[in-house]
Amino acid sequence: MQVTRSYDALLSKGEDRRLQIVAAAQRILTRNGWRGTTLAQIAQEVGVTPAGLLYHFSSKEQLLNAVLDARDADDHARADPAGDLAEEIRKTACRIEESPELVGTFVVMLVENLMPDAPLHGRLLDRWRLSVDIVAETIRSHQRSGRYREDVDASVRAVEIIAFINGMEISWLLDRTIPLGDVVAEYSRSLDRDLVAVVVE
Missing domain, CATH: 1.10.10.60 (Homeodomain-like)
Incomplete structure (x- = not known):
């Protein structure tokens, strides 16, 4: 074997x-x-x-x-799973721009293996779920430390974040005039504004 x-x-x-x-x-x-x-x-x-x-x-x-x-x-x-979430999201722009062939291959394989009977469907589904779990746990960790609001549903927000990253990969591969770094940076800033707990003095 x-x-x-x-x-x-x-x-x-x-x-x-x-x-x-x-x-x-x-x-x-x-x-x-x-x-x-x-x-x-x-x-x-x-x-x-x-x-x-x-x-x-x-x-x-x-x-x-x-x-x-x-x-x-x-x-x-x-990636640094223990790092700052907003910073890790910003870093994805560099990863996409520096490895367009690698990212392009992944996007094509993902789209072609959406159906359950496709050869890599199971692996790609497991990979997606793991990515969501990692991001959700990062959010929960920040919630436990008091940095993020406790009323945020970490699992739902993690799905949104992974969907944003996957969407930006496809969008930039389709149109490389998109200011990828600026778009991702603005998204990470808006995410921080929405998630960070307000300190009441």
């Missing part, structure tokens, strides 16, 4: 060819979507035979998961 190794494992072992395949898959998936992408196309982009690609990734689904691993590793490296 073949063990699927994560993107982190590939990176730590310096497996350059596998990383080249993942990078090529990101480019082609962003352009063609996963339904319109074949392993043969990716192999040609990298300069290997389809059999050579299958040596590194035994199936298209395994490669798709490796592409998602790359996105997750990038998010993990940039």
Whole structure:
């Protein structure tokens, strides 16, 4: 039985060819979507035979998961779950602008796996729920410390925040003239104004 190794494992072992395949898959998936992408196309982009690609990734689904691993590793490296929520939201603008190909691939795969019978639906749904849970817990932590208002529903507000970030990814990829940093900064400021508890002296 073949063990699927994560993107982190590939990176730590310096497996350059596998990383080249993942990078090529990101480019082609962003352009063609996963339904319109074949392993043969990716192999040609990298300069290997389809059999050579299958040596590194035994199936298209395994490669798709490796592409998602790359996105997750990038998010993990940039995020600070214990940090200030407004600042973490502002940082997403830089992440989107600095990694448009990675973000574009994720957006395409997300849209194409909305239906329950899609190959990555379960993983993407779990990922979305985890993101909401992390943000909700950050809000609750600030509520416990007295920084945020206690009457805010953390779970509902977390869904709003994740939806905003996903929406901005799609909007900016569609129209890169959008002043992404300004829009995200203004949203984070308005969120702070709405959430921060008023101190009565």
